[in-house]
Amino acid sequence: MLFDARLFETRFFTGFLLxxxxxxxxxxxxxxxxxxxxxxxxxxxxxxxxxxxxxxGELSRLIGCTASQIRQDFNNFxxxxxxxxxxxxxxxxxxINGILGLVRxxxxxxxxxxxxxxxxANYIYTYEDGFTVAGMFDVRPEIIxxxxxxxxxxxxxxxxxxxxxxxxxxxxxxxxxxxxxxAADRLVKGGVKGIWNFAPVDLEIPEDVAVENxxxxxxxxxxxYYVNKTQSQQDAEE
Amino acid sequence: MLFDARLFETRFFTGFLLxxxxxxxxxxxxxxxxxxxxxxxxxxxxxxxxxxxxxxGELSRLIGCTASQIRQDFNNFxxxxxxxxxxxxxxxxxxINGILGLVRxxxxxxxxxxxxxxxxANYIYTYEDGFTVAGMFDVRPEIIxxxxxxxxxxxxxxxxxxxxxxxxxxxxxxxxxxxxxxAADRLVKGGVKGIWNFAPVDLEIPEDVAVENxxxxxxxxxxxYYVNKTQSQQDAEE
Numbered sequence: 028m029l030f031d032a033r034l035f036e037t038r039f040f041t042g043f044l045l046x047x048x049x050x051x052x053x054x055x056x057x058x059x060x061x062x063x064x065x066x067x068x069x070x071x072x073x074x075x076x077x078x079x080x081x082x083x084g085e086l087s088r089l090i091g092c093t094a095s096q097i098r099q100d101f102n103n104f105x106x107x108x109x110x111x112x113x114x115x116x117x118x119x120x121x122x123i124n125g126i127l128g129l130v131r132x133x134x135x136x137x138x139x140x141x142x143x144x145x146x147x148a149n150y151i152y153t154y155e156d157g158f159t160v161a162g163m164f165d166v167r168p169e170i171i172x173x174x175x176x177x178x179x180x181x182x183x184x185x186x187x188x189x190x191x192x193x194x195x196x197x198x199x200x201x202x203x204x205x206x207x208x209x210a211a212d213r214l215v216k217g218g219v220k221g222i223w224n225f226a227p228v229d230l231e232i233p234e235d236v237a238v239e240n241x242x243x244x245x246x247x248x249x250x251x252y253y254v255n256k257t258q259s260q261q262d263a264e265e
Numbered sequence: 266m267l268f269d270a271r272l273f274e275t276r277f278f279t280g281f282l283l284x285x286x287x288x289x290x291x292x293x294x295x296x297x298x299x300x301x302x303x304x305x306x307x308x309x310x311x312x313x314x315x316x317x318x319x320x321x322g323e324l325s326r327l328i329g330c331t332a333s334q335i336r337q338d339f340n341n342f343x344x345x346x347x348x349x350x351x352x353x354x355x356x357x358x359x360x361i362n363g364i365l366g367l368v369r370x371x372x373x374x375x376x377x378x379x380x381x382x383x384x385x386a387n388y389i390y391t392y393e394d395g396f397t398v399a400g401m402f403d404v405r406p407e408i409i410x411x412x413x414x415x416x417x418x419x420x421x422x423x424x425x426x427x428x429x430x431x432x433x434x435x436x437x438x439x440x441x442x443x444x445x446x447x448a449a450d451r452l453v454k455g456g457v458k459g460i461w462n463f464a465p466v467d468l469e470i471p472e473d474v475a476v477e478n479x480x481x482x483x484x485x486x487x488x489x490y491y492v493n494k495t496q497s498q499q500d501a502e503e
Binding site: 057060061063064065067068072091126127128129131133141142143145146147149150151154155157158196197220221222223227229235237239240241242243244245246247248249250251252253254255256257258 | 295298299301302303305306310329364365366367369371379380381383384385387388389392393395396434435458459460461465467473475476477478479480481482483484485486487488489490491492493494495496
């Protein structure tokens, strides 16, 4: 491949933005950070369909929030929107990548190699550039030493040594609820900086380790509302 | 079991609330509906720890939003909070159940019986009262006619007949992205009222069928932000 100046520029620009935004990051609230992946998702889709700029109004209709929220959120990291011109889609996407820290690799381990653990590992392998599954762990002798997506499943007794040896960034918990806290304790002891928890239980985690809980149930219950509403209306019409 | 008057009252009360809230539901916005499962989750936890009442201030600290948002959201369905008294935890929980429609059973089918499909079916079986998995479908001959949690896995060719025969409320899509739209089309044709989509792809669905997309990636990317921030701070200190 020939030297691609555009790529270089993008990387240089992203690096600059990253350093620039890291300084100001203290001001960005947790609720804004939570919305950034969603903005990023829509921007990524837009990049497949069109190029150039988009107004906060268009973006708000697409995402389903107010234009003023979008402008406020983007102002948090310098904005880069111009009155009457809108936002440059690709530059905004790169800025968000920079803020989220998606300019490096994150090493993960998965605790619990049941269906959920295998599904999450496969999801990362298939869809998430920049994240790797370095190890998987389980308690069941019959699956230890089998492998999934080229990753060997190890016994939980090996976790401590594994974490001590490799620099793991994120521990993923896909165990049953009853074993989740114990898994979390070992991950914290092993020095991970973040925990992605799929067990439907609240974990006690020291403040310097970040936790994201995946509550798939929330969207199922929202769905129940709409299904029930549709059927109530149909019943009323009959 | 003897006749339990309290249970009867609760059910009667919930039924009343349901009819009452159904009338006013048109006013409740989608964003509020999206927040209800989250409120419900915290209220359920509270019910295990304490009883009685809670102020919007306490609730807001617990959930991590503003007290004014909580008051506004609850006002949408009549509120029932009293100045200086706060909200009755159990009654609020029951009200939210009523609004979400969690006073009946929802029948689901799962399309895609890979690790993700099996994990989601097992999740419903283990944690979600009121939802049942009536059928699972896959294309791979080697797993057709095996079963998971007592549910037989059927070939996709059987979907149309199965949906025509049973009254299925919700179709769950856990196929690879490339097969998700086809699965959605068959579910819609078969008369489901809602689709719970785990494939990371936008589906085209008629307006009278509700869709909830599960974007697990969003929380992984938020986590990356915190992990990156922690490590940047540590690097700066070293």
